Amino acid sequence: MQPAAEGEKSFAPRPKKRDVHGWVVLDKPVGMTSTHAVSVVKRAYAAKKAGHAGTLDPLASGLLPIALGEATKTVPFVMDGRKAYQFTVAWGSQTDTDDTEGRVVATSDKRPDEAAIAALLPRFTGTILQVPPKFSAIKIAGERAYDLARDGEEVELQARPVEIDALSIVGHTGQTTTFEAECGKGTYVRAIARDLGVTLGCLGHVAHLRRTRVGPFTVAEATTVETLRETADGPDAALRPVEAALTLIPQIMIHRDAALRLKRGQSVLLRGRDAPVEAESVYATSAGILIATGSIENGELIPHRVFNL
Incomplete structure (x- = not known):
């Protein structure tokens, strides 16, 4: 790479954006807007997509859960929490x-x-x-x-x-x-x-x-802006899984064929003696991987949001 000629500006190449999926539970400092906090986290992970689960005023400190990638699909479950x-x-x-x-x-x-x-x-x-x-x-x-x-x-x-x-x-x-x-x-x-x-x-x-708390997240588990920037393990050490936002609703474990149906947006009939018949909100996993969130009506799991993880 040739050095910049005199009088020309030299720009460092921008880091390539990547697909990052999960939650960063941030302890936002006083003086920082929620929008700025999202930008800081997004930049730390070079993430393509990010959003927060509930604005926190600049004069307030504390818990600001920030969703990256596919986790943005679970934001309502956090915002609706206590x-x-x-x-x-x-x-x-x-x-x-x-x-x-x-x-x-x-x-x-x-x-x-x-x-x-x-x-x-x-x-x-x-x-x-x-x-x-x-x-x-x-x-x-x-x-x-x-x-x-x-x-x-x-x-x-x-x-x-x-x-x-x-x-x-x-x-x-x-x-x-x-x-x-x-x-x-x-x-x-x-x-x-x-x-x-x-x-x-x-x-x-x-x-x-x-x-100090938003939905399933507490400030005791939160990370700081300084930790994200300085930790030797890199920011990924603070990344929580997408399903961390869903721990307050029931989990349904399904087999591979049912997972494929849900990913196509098709409903799945739940079988088994202990299978739930009605539920307003659940999340489905297959082999430990989050597949979808949805509801159960008359024993049928209806997908509302499907995840690409």
């Missing part, structure tokens, strides 16, 4: 974003004691009605709410039911309170902080947020 967070609420002020990034819109000299907060928590568990933050990704007439809010437009979002399985206090200083929450899809922790502050009469916003 989530867990640890978050700190700063009392005494409300912001337009319900976190530290926004503009303070109201203040209060009142500070709640721990007993008053604890007494209120049962009202914020179970199925409750929650108004999402104005600065959220919810669409209004085709536009993201946060885009409209940033443009100065009045944003009014309707309350919607969300499920909060558990909400508990893990620390209280008087000025701030740290909570742990377990909740379902569509729940906004920032809205929990806002509504607690309003109900207590002291106002509040999220000062710190960390996601």
Whole structure:
């Protein structure tokens, strides 16, 4: 290869994209967008295709599961799973974003004691009605709410039911309170902080947020951006199998002929005394290889997504 002539730019060849299939359970740092995190992981693996299972705000840290290749077909199973967070609420002020990034819109000299907060928590568990933050990704007439809010437009979002399985206090200083929450899809922790502050009469916003679980994945098994870049074993050491996203639904083991039918998009009649008759979601494997996800109706396995692994 001839050296570049004086005045010419020299470019290193781009690494060739490859077919990589699996999950990277990333511990996203504060300050990084979810989109940037996906780009970092995609570049580390030189992967052709990648996507994440649920946006995590730049100001939040913690679990961001990233799917590569065929694993992107299993993203809905992760996004629909339960989530867990640890978050700190700063009392005494409300912001337009319900976190530290926004503009303070109201203040209060009142500070709640721990007993008053604890007494209120049962009202914020179970199925409750929650108004999402104005600065959220919810669409209004085709536009993201946060885009409209940033443009100065009045944003009014309707309350919607969300499920909060558990909400508990893990620390209280008087000025701030740290909570742990377990909740379902569509729940906004920032809205929990806002509504607690309003109900207590002291106002509040999220000062710190960390996601610790998404579906089957926990932060204890997560890897960091630095580990992906520096590990001696290369990034593949952090790659989880595609079916790691499916551990919360039943597995059906099938023989080779049935696998070929499923790969053609054809349904398969399940035989055997213990074969399930009905199931909303299952995944099928053959000789340890993931073949398809689907449902079972009247003893028949109907494929919804087929994998090429």
